[in-house]
Amino acid sequence: MFKNPIKTKSWLKLNDHYLSIKNIKIFDLFKKDEKRFNNFSINFNNNILVDFSKNRILLETLNLFKNLLDEINFKNYIYSMLIGENINFTENKPVLHFLLRDRKNIFLKNNSSFLDIKKDIDTNLSKIKFFTEKILNGEWLGYSGKRITNIINIGIGGSDIGPRMIVKALSSYKKNDLNMYFISNIDSTDIINILNKLNPENTIFIICSKTFTTLETLNNAKIAREWVLNFYKNKEKSLNHHFILVSSNFSESVKFGINLNNIFIVHDWVGGRYSFCSAFGISISLAIGFNNFIKLLDGAHDMDLHFFSSSYLNNIPIILAILSIWYNNFFNFNTEAVLAYHENLFYLPIYLQQLGMESNGKYVDYNGNYINKYNTSPIIWGGIGTVAQHSFYQLLHQGTHIVPCDFIGEIININNINNSHLKLMSNFFSQTQALAFGDKIFKEGNWIGNNLNNSNKFIKFKGNRPTNTILVKKINPYNLGSLISLYEHKIFTQGIILNISSFDQWGVELGKKLSNVLFSFLKQKSILQKKKNKKNIYLDNSTFNLINFFNKFFFNN
Ligand code: F6P
Numbered sequence: 001m002f003k004n005p006i007k008t009k010s011w012l013k014l015n016d017h018y019l020s021i022k023n024i025k026i027f028d029l030f031k032k033d034e035k036r037f038n039n040f041s042i043n044f045n046n047n048i049l050v051d052f053s054k055n056r057i058l059l060e061t062l063n064l065f066k067n068l069l070d071e072i073n074f075k076n077y078i079y080s081m082l083i084g085e086n087i088n089f090t091e092n093k094p095v096l097h098f099l100l101r102d103r104k105n106i107f108l109k110n111n112s113s114f115l116d117i118k119k120d121i122d123t124n125l126s127k128i129k130f131f132t133e134k135i136l137n138g139e140w141l142g143y144s145g146k147r148i149t150n151i152i153n154i155g156i157g158g159s160d161i162g163p164r165m166i167v168k169a170l171s172s173y174k175k176n177d178l179n180m181y182f183i184s185n186i187d188s189t190d191i192i193n194i195l196n197k198l199n200p201e202n203t204i205f206i207i208c209s210k211t212f213t214t215l216e217t218l219n220n221a222k223i224a225r226e227w228v229l230n231f232y233k234n235k236e237k238s239l240n241h242h243f244i245l246v247s248s249n250f251s252e253s254v255k256f257g258i259n260l261n262n263i264f265i266v267h268d269w270v271g272g273r274y275s276f277c278s279a280f281g282i283s284i285s286l287a288i289g290f291n292n293f294i295k296l297l298d299g300a301h302d303m304d305l306h307f308f309s310s311s312y313l314n315n316i317p318i319i320l321a322i323l324s325i326w327y328n329n330f331f332n333f334n335t336e337a338v339l340a341y342h343e344n345l346f347y348l349p350i351y352l353q354q355l356g357m358e359s360n361g362k363y364v365d366y367n368g369n370y371i372n373k374y375n376t377s378p379i380i381w382g383g384i385g386t387v388a389q390h391s392f393y394q395l396l397h398q399g400t401h402i403v404p405c406d407f408i409g410e411i412i413n414i415n416n417i418n419n420s421h422l423k424l425m426s427n428f429f430s431q432t433q434a435l436a437f438g439d440k441i442f443k444e445g446n447w448i449g450n451n452l453n454n455s456n457k458f459i460k461f462k463g464n465r466p467t468n469t470i471l472v473k474k475i476n477p478y479n480l481g482s483l484i485s486l487y488e489h490k491i492f493t494q495g496i497i498l499n500i501s502s503f504d505q506w507g508v509e510l511g512k513k514l515s516n517v518l519f520s521f522l523k524q525k526s527i528l529q530k531k532k533n534k535k536n537i538y539l540d541n542s543t544f545n546l547i548n549f550f551n552k553f554f555f556n557n
Pocket of ligand 1: 156157158159208209210211212213214217272273358505508
């Protein structure tokens with residue numbers, strides 16, 4: 001029986017503790033403890049430093065959470081994951097993405113069936129290597145004999161945002177002349193904008209869809225297929241030169257009409273948003289080279305080891321999960337911002353949004369009961385520093401909402417023209433300071449100069465706004481792998497504490513199904529007659545009129 005967290009003794013104690021410290025000031029915590037940083041930071045191999053000292057917590061807070069983890073038998077959940085039990089129980093699947101990067105076979109002994117899995121993983125990796133080298137060496141040719149120079153990844157959600165985020169994040173590791181493109185949206189403006197400027201002869205598509213049933217991906221893949229076939233006067237053989245497919249749905253994949261060699265099978269136990277180490281990473285390997293792809297895997301693996309083996313309070317993913325629950329459930333700070341001070345981490349906030357909100361945005365618990373007495377996933381959002389500073393930071397500093405933030409920055413950045421990296425990082429450090437301590441940083445709050453009128457509330461910064469600072473030595477393949485794995489395990493830990501299954505996503509299915517029905521209404525090319533709704537769905541008066549208004553203008557245009 002899984003435990004409802006709020007019915008545990010530890011949760012009640014946490015609540016008492018919250019009531020006793022809820023007005024605590026981060027400023028006072030630092031005044032009382034000059035060495036607060038030492039107790040509230042974790043250094044991961046000198047590569048990633050996580051400082052969580054600027055939070056509204058005491059050591060007691062962490063210890064109370066540790067009691068909660070003991071009371072809910074957190075170790076058992078980890079054990080279940082490690083031995084391959086079906087912890088994604090609504091879909092009857094294990095969750096084993098950590099095996100994809102277990103190149104040292106550390107987890108292999110956990111279950112005899114892992115041996116076969118391992119063989120498949122190795123085969124896939126060799127295939128990725130082979131394919132990467134063929135393209136990069138110029139041996140893989142288009143049907144008309146031209147070298148491939150354009151790579152287009154078609155996918156959506158986890159089959160898109162992981163590779164898209166990583167390829168951009170590691171763009172300084174891209175040493176080849178391949179042009180990388182990502183197409184995701186069903187809005188064909190996306191694909192048209194890209195295809196219009198390219199030539200099929202030197203273009204290869206990587207179609208990524210775990211289920212191979214996703215409308216957006218199938219539609220875009222169809223457009224791409226026709227684009228290639230049109231060019232080669234319908235010679236189907238040309239497809240083998242211009243398409244690669246990654247999926248776990250073999251029977252549907254083969255219908256696309258390409259060589260079996262061009263099809264990569266991804267295991268069913270890899271969730272889309274946890275799939276960057278699987279064959280969905282081909283575009284990553286192409287962009288940064290296979291050796292760098294392996295470093296990405298190794299970095300993720302080393303964070304896996306940290307998570308699975310460190311004690312609770314020395315465990316970065318666990319600490320970040322605890323903090324998230326502390327704010328979302330006790331303080332009722334219901335959103336979290338990811339603020340990346342690195343131009344190339346542009347897609348990281350969106351990536352983490354899917355990871356967190358698709359995993360833990362649920363209102364049914366592990367026992368199948370509705371959750372109505374506590375919050376599950378916070379709303380995750382964010383942006384890029386310093387650009388975001390000039391957009392929404394006003395609210396972070398003086399808004400009525402308090403938004404706990406993760407600040408992510410890099411130490412060694414070669415792009416330091418005109419000291420720009422130092423200027424960027426000065427902003428990085430100053431923002432977390434200002435958020436935590438407000439205008440108290442300046443003597444008597446006089447941050448504006450001699451003319452400050454202390455009673456002027458408009459220029460008052462109360463501070464006391466919590467942040468984590470994640471300082472990465474260098475955004476390289478290894479450290480990026482560790483960073484992503486860190487967040488994967490944070491989300492998993494959160495899910496366990498909140499007693500929810502993090503690895504399914506039923507919440508997106510209803511909308512998908514309904515859109516198919518509405519599509520048939522839109523295709524009618526005429527005004528919808530309410531009585532003729534044979535699909536047997538509830539067509540509300542709002543949607544009915546909206547569709548009719550749309551049809552009236554769309555088809556008469
Ligand atoms: O949006 C729901 C979802 O199922 C995601 O979880 C997944 O990453 C995405 O759609 C794409 O799914 P697929 O890889 O099966 O096309």
